[in-house]
Amino acid sequence: LKTKVILHIAILIAFASSFISNAYWDFKPTPMPLQVPKGFPQPNAAIFKNNPITKEGFALGKKLFYDFTLSKDSQVSCASCHQQYASFSTYDHDFSHGIYDTHTYRNAPPLVNLAWMKSWHWDGAINHLANQPLAPFTAKDEMGETLENIVKKVKANKDYAPMFLNAFGTSNVNIPNITKALTQFTSSLVSANSTYDKVMRGEQKFSKPQEAGYTIFKTHCNGCHTAPLFTTNTFANNGISLNDKNDKGLMNITGQAKDSLSFKIPTLRNIGQTIPYMHDGRFNELAKVVNHYTSLDTSLPNLHPLLRKKINLSNTEKQQLILFLFSLSDTSFTKNKLYYP
Amino acid sequence: VLRTLFFTFCLYYTQSLFAQQKVTISFVATYKGQILKKDSVYISPSNDSFSIGKLKCYVSNFSITSNKQNVQLVDFFGENSFVTSTNGFKQNKLSFYLGVDSALNSSGPQAGALDPLNNMFWTWHSGYIFFKLEGSSSSLKKIEQHIGGYKAPYNALRKITLPLSTQQNSSIVIAFDIEKYWAAIVQKPIIGAPSANAVLAANTATQAFSIFTY
Numbered sequence: 199l200k201t202k203v204i205l206h207i208a209i210l211i212a213f214a215s216s217f218i219s220n221a222y223w224d225f226k227p228t229p230m231p232l233q234v235p236k237g238f239p240q241p242n243a244a245i246f247k248n249n250p251i252t253k254e255g256f257a258l259g260k261k262l263f264y265d266f267t268l269s270k271d272s273q274v275s276c277a278s279c280h281q282q283y284a285s286f287s288t289y290d291h292d293f294s295h296g297i298y299d300t301h302t303y304r305n306a307p308p309l310v311n312l313a314w315m316k317s318w319h320w321d322g323a324i325n326h327l328a329n330q331p332l333a334p335f336t337a338k339d340e341m342g343e344t345l346e347n348i349v350k351k352v353k354a355n356k357d358y359a360p361m362f363l364n365a366f367g368t369s370n371v372n373i374p375n376i377t378k379a380l381t382q383f384t385s386s387l388v389s390a391n392s393t394y395d396k397v398m399r400g401e402q403k404f405s406k407p408q409e410a411g412y413t414i415f416k417t418h419c420n421g422c423h424t425a426p427l428f429t430t431n432t433f434a435n436n437g438i439s440l441n442d443k444n445d446k447g448l449m450n451i452t453g454q455a456k457d458s459l460s461f462k463i464p465t466l467r468n469i470g471q472t473i474p475y476m477h478d479g480r481f482n483e484l485a486k487v488v489n490h491y492t493s494l495d496t497s498l499p500n501l502h503p504l505l506r507k508k509i510n511l512s513n514t515e516k517q518q519l520i521l522f523l524f525s526l527s528d529t530s531f532t533k534n535k536l537y538y539p
Numbered sequence: 540v541l542r543t544l545f546f547t548f549c550l551y552y553t554q555s556l557f558a559q560q561k562v563t564i565s566f567v568a569t570y571k572g573q574i575l576k577k578d579s580v581y582i583s584p585s586n587d588s589f590s591i592g593k594l595k596c597y598v599s600n601f602s603i604t605s606n607k608q609n610v611q612l613v614d615f616f617g618e619n620s621f622v623t624s625t626n627g628f629k630q631n632k633l634s635f636y637l638g639v640d641s642a643l644n645s646s647g648p649q650a651g652a653l654d655p656l657n658n659m660f661w662t663w664h665s666g667y668i669f670f671k672l673e674g675s676s677s678s679l680k681k682i683e684q685h686i687g688g689y690k691a692p693y694n695a696l697r698k699i700t701l702p703l704s705t706q707q708n709s710s711i712v713i714a715f716d717i718e719k720y721w722a723a724i725v726q727k728p729i730i731g732a733p734s735a736n737a738v739l740a741a742n743t744a745t746q747a748f749s750i751f752t753y
Contacts, residue, residue, distance in 0.1 A: 244645070244646070247646075249647070323663060323664045323665065324664075324665050325644070325645040325666070326645055326646060326665060327647070328647030328648055329665040332648065332655055332660070332662035333662050333663050336662045336663075337662075337663065345655055345656050345662075346656060349656065372650055372654065372656075373648045373650075373654055373655050374647070374648045374649055374650050374654070377647060377648045378648075381647070451664060453693065453732075453733075453734055453735070
């Protein structure tokens with residue numbers, strides 16, 4: 199009789215718990231926490247709250263990242279505009295290609311060290327890394343799909359159900375879980391193994407011109423493109439002129455005139471791979487970027503205070519600076535097999 | 540099997556003994572004392588004809604419910620009521636927020652009422668639409684107000700306090716009066732992002748809520 203009672207209680211517990219959480223019994227994802235590179239600050243903890251990176255979540259996020267069928271015309275995936283060899287930017291394109299031969303209105307930023315940011319996009323419009331995928335999913339000039347259809351397509355693809363089960367303990371496909379998985383993948387895109395990093399770790403030495411370039415960088419650039427992230431992840435008006443798309447950057451979001459033409463300071467990591475430059479890709483070589491700063495009108499309104507002082511560099515110094523910037527390329531990142539589809 | 544069912548029944552029965560008192564809160568849109576009908580044509584306070592096809596809002600942090608964080612999506616022409624547990628009506632007033640607090644606006648996509656699938660979330664500019672009103676009028680043409688914003692200076696989250704009869708009630712109906720809100724529609728019929736106009740509209744909206752009595 200005793201065993202019978204125990205059996206009944208066991209059945210009851212199993213029955214009740216299946217009602218409560220619809221939980222997958224053997225749900226044990228493998229933790230894959232973010233490795234914080236030596237010298238880096240702590241990442242933005244809000245990204246990982248209720249969403250720790252696991253091997254299974256990362257794998258699911260990666261599959262979604264490379265899934266073309268999620269776009270309206272099944273031609274565009276996240277990876278279309280965020281190509282690994284270009285440090286997850288669009289190589290050699292000022293604007294990226296969206297569905298039906300559309301073009302985006304901004305240059306695709308590289309996806310590098312996103313876990314250290316507090317806002318995303320050139321104008322900071324996105325307040326949480328997990329909210330970011332919603333923008334390209336639905337933008338008419340990117341993937342152009344409705345969120346309803348994204349969920350439908352993921353549900354219809356039989357590959358996904360076991361992956362959701364392994365990643366989240368439920369085969370329930372919904373927007374929170376889709377964006378959580380993508381966040382696990384994108385927040386894992388960490389680059390900290392460039393020549394610069396090797397020099398800092400004492401494993402390698404700069405060439406003589408790079409050494410000189412590094413000194414120039416520390417004098418004129420490090421205030422905004424602060425090492426080791428090579429960005430303060432804040433916003434600045436760098437004196438760039440208004441483009442024909444009337445893109446006023448941060449002001450579009452805040453509505454404040456003082457934010458006119460302020461854009462998110464981009465990281466310089468892998469800058470050799472993220473050609474062309476600026477929010478609209480207007481400069482197709484680094485020399486033009488450097489010339490922009492040396493020929494800047496320092497009296498422009500709203501200009502970042504650090505740019506009020508004229509920057510004077512000789513042609514040799516400009517070359518040295520550019521050679522230093524190339525030392526920020528990290529091929530162990532752009533060729534990391536972990537990120538391959 | 541029968542015994543298992545009996546056990547389950549006992550479990551639910553025990554739970555219900557400890558359950559708190561329930562209250563149903565419903566929302567209705569009204570115009571000149573009558574319940575506003577979706578897409579019906581009315582004569583506006585500014586003497587043109589108008590109709591409303593969509594009216595939705597987020598309401599949260601009800602003072603009388605035991606779960607303060609509770610966020611509900613109200614569709615005035617659809618799912619307009621919800622049942623919630625309460626610790627009773629000790630006070631003679633009821634307060635709630637029109638909108639979603641800052642923390643929930645910046646925590647990433649969530650399930651349930653806050654799921655972005657409900658089309659009450661700006662995908663291009665993270666944040667919830669607190670209040671959505673769509674329709675048309677003969678003089679204003681298109682009316683499309685998407686009111687939201689959780690950051691200063693355009694924070695559109697508003698606390699609404701309404702007097703409540705002290706006698707216990709298991710059902711509360713809250714009215715949103717389009718007549719009282721009309722000034723905000725005329726002032727800016729199209730609002731699509733956090734802005735000074737959205738803040739003004741949110742201010743007007745707080746004045747348009749009342750306890751509805753049939």
